[in-house]
Amino acid sequence: AVKGMLRPLTEAETAQYVEHRLVQAGAERSLFDPEAFEALQQLTQGVPRRINRLCDLALLVGYAEQQETVGAALLDSISEELATVAPE
16 A cells, blocks of 8 residues: 655646646536635645535536536535535
């Protein structure tokens, strides 16, 4: 078994990480507003597992609400709900 420690991602790295994952999944345009990445960084502290979880839920809720892009307000709302429903 191999163990490794990842340092938290910076805001720029977080944005690059999310955009890369979206392109790999087949996205043809950005699905997050530019200001959403600042909120995403603050809410997840740059931890990839948290980034993945929050983005996954944000994309699901955004789709259900027929939003063109995910914004900071949606990320804040989902993060608050996660904190009250399933604390880490």
